[in-house]
Amino acid sequence: MEHMTNIIELRHITKTYEDGFSAVSDLNLEVKKGEFITFLGPSGCGKTTTLRMIAGFDLPTEGEILLNGKPITELPPNKRPINTVFQRYALFPHMNIYENIAFGLRQKKTPENVIAKKVKKVLELVDLEGFERRSIDTLSGGQQQRVAIARAVVNEPQILLLDEPLGALDLKMRKEMQLELKEMHRELGITFIYVTHDQEEALTMSDKIVVMAEGKMQQIGSPEDIYNEPANAFVADFIGDSNIFNGIMTGKLKARFCGGEFVCVDDVEEGTHITAVVRPEDVILTAPEKGRIRGIVTSVIFKGIHYEITVESGKNEIVAQSVNSAAVGERVGVQVEPDNIHIMIAEDHTNIFAAEINKNNELEYNGTVLNVPLTRIIRGSREEDGTLLDASGSEIDLKKIRIKISIKPQDIELTDEQEEGLVQGCISNLIYKGDHYSYVIHTDLEQDFVVDDEYLWNMDDQVGLLMPVEKMVFTVRK
Numbered sequence: 001m002e003h004m005t006n007i008i009e010l011r012h013i014t015k016t017y018e019d020g021f022s023a024v025s026d027l028n029l030e031v032k033k034g035e036f037i038t039f040l041g042p043s044g045c046g047k048t049t050t051l052r053m054i055a056g057f058d059l060p061t062e063g064e065i066l067l068n069g070k071p072i073t074e075l076p077p078n079k080r081p082i083n084t085v086f087q088r089y090a091l092f093p094h095m096n097i098y099e100n101i102a103f104g105l106r107q108k109k110t111p112e113n114v115i116a117k118k119v120k121k122v123l124e125l126v127d128l129e130g131f132e133r134r135s136i137d138t139l140s141g142g143q144q145q146r147v148a149i150a151r152a153v154v155n156e157p158q159i160l161l162l163d164e165p166l167g168a169l170d171l172k173m174r175k176e177m178q179l180e181l182k183e184m185h186r187e188l189g190i191t192f193i194y195v196t197h198d199q200e201e202a203l204t205m206s207d208k209i210v211v212m213a214e215g216k217m218q219q220i221g222s223p224e225d226i227y228n229e230p231a232n233a234f235v236a237d238f239i240g241d242s243n244i245f246n247g248i249m250t251g252k253l254k255a256r257f258c259g260g261e262f263v264c265v266d267d268v269e270e271g272t273h274i275t276a277v278v279r280p281e282d283v284i285l286t287a288p289e290k291g292r293i294r295g296i297v298t299s300v301i302f303k304g305i306h307y308e309i310t311v312e313s314g315k316n317e318i319v320a321q322s323v324n325s326a327a328v329g330e331r332v333g334v335q336v337e338p339d340n341i342h343i344m345i346a347e348d349h350t351n352i353f354a355a356e357i358n359k360n361n362e363l364e365y366n367g368t369v370l371n372v373p374l375t376r377i378i379r380g381s382r383e384e385d386g387t388l389l390d391a392s393g394s395e396i397d398l399k400k401i402r403i404k405i406s407i408k409p410q411d412i413e414l415t416d417e418q419e420e421g422l423v424q425g426c427i428s429n430l431i432y433k434g435d436h437y438s439y440v441i442h443t444d445l446e447q448d449f450v451v452d453d454e455y456l457w458n459m460d461d462q463v464g465l466l467m468p469v470e471k472m473v474f475t476v477r478k
Contacts, residue, residue, distance in 0.1 A: 007032065007033040010063065010065055012063040014062040015060050023215055025215045025216055033191060037208045037209075039195045040197070041211060041212035046215040046216075055077055055161055081159065082157055082161060084163065085162045086164075087168055088168070093136050096133050098119055100147055100151055101119045101122060101154050102119055118154050141170075146180075158191065162192065162194045165177075166178065166196075178201055182205050209226050211235050214440075233433070241279065243279070243318055244276070244431060245435075246275060249269060258314075260334075273346040277343075283322075283336060286333040290333045296313075296332075300326055309326050311334060353365070353404070355370065355474075377476060378390075378476055401477075405472050406472070411471035413466040414463045421466055423467075424462070424463070426462050427439050427457055427459055436453060437453055441465060443465070
């Protein structure tokens with residue numbers, strides 16, 4: 001009976017392309033009947049690929065897709081009770097609105113009197129009654145979008161997929177359409193699966209949000225859960241504005257970050273390294289002596305309903321939103337209520353990669369010889385006449401030895417002189433952590449490295465990674 005409420009299930013879905021790029025990896029998801037679920041994430045995170053696999057336009061490399069409990073992984077798109085609305089509406093310019101909407105029904109040989117009834121009903125739903133004979137090129141972008149939705153809905157699909165459908169509209173029109181789509185979802189009662197990179201859109205419309213990055217699901221939950229209880233620093237940074245700080249638990253319900261000790265509500269063991277997330281609207285600016293920490297106002301920007309005030313405290317930067325202004329250069333205190341501090345156990349971003357032993361018995365990575373003798377890495381070994389021997393004097397078979405290298409994010413340096421780096425790549429993600437930036441570098445070797453750097457680099461910058469050998473830790477596996 002458990003499948004009665006799940007209309008779609010994705011089980012261990014992976015999509016890998018011929019060049020080895022993995023667009024989606026091991027995705028598991030249950031979608032309930034009648035839900036409005038949104039895939040949210042930056043471009044290239046795998047959300048559209050996932051949607052295309054549900055629609056049947058792409059086949060997964062691994063895993064299965066179930067519809068009402070039955071496998072549909074291999075089923076072609078026209079055999080699935082699913083319709084898709086794209087960002088480019090793909091309406092037929094030589095047909096009027098009526099003909100555009102009736103097209104799918106005609107393909108199914110539906111009787112004309114039934115078509116007329118159904119088209120009339122969906123035109124009312126999308127607020128375009130009386131527009132039947134209008135030609136497509138007389139319509140605004142928002143009206144064209146409504147026709148595209150009507151054309152999909154008239155087929156009475158069990159599921160409507162929407163791929164960035166409001167992306168081409170201006171801001172005011174987008175906001176109106178968000179509310180209209182939510183209302184349509186309520187009236188139709190069918191399942192909506194929506195793709196967007198716009199956080200506000202996802203928060204406004206969805207019952208459930210799936211946050212994606214780098215082809216993996218980062219968090220799934222209601223808009224409130226995702227906003228108030230982000231699962232990791234990526235989600236906190238991507239959904240709304242956040243102050244994100246590294247810190248440590250100093251006692252029961254006490255955390256130290258930003259140079260001050262704060263009372264919090266998350267009971268995490270003392271001594272645990274943590275990441276603290278504080279939303280700008282929850283930062284309270286006080287007189288200096290009343291703050292947990294003190295700082296100097298470095299910038300004030302009027303945002304219409306509030307001021308965005310940046311405070312520098314030591315090496316840290318804190319952003320506050322306040323209805324009251326402040327003056328640049330003013331000394332202020334910073335206070336945060338305990339239940340507005342969200343504590344996450346710090347993720348260990350140690351970079352781990354494999355090195356090779358070349359024919360000269362030297363350790364090598366990415367074509368560069370690392371100046372470390374193997375005798376320093378392989379315990380109890382010694383070299384005699386170019387041969388590596390173990391403690392008992394037997395020759396070590398280096399073909400059977402695997403050496404892993406680990407290096408911490410703060411021990412890698414970024415350089416724009418790419419060829420100087422041990423490995424090269426481009427910046428695919430960055431998060432500001434109060435006193436430094438945390439970068440993800442997607443390298444030419446298809447491996448991601450995490451680097452901490454106090455300097456601001458830009459997304460997609462091409463960089464080299466300088467990794468000093470003395471900061472590397474070597475592990476030997478046989």
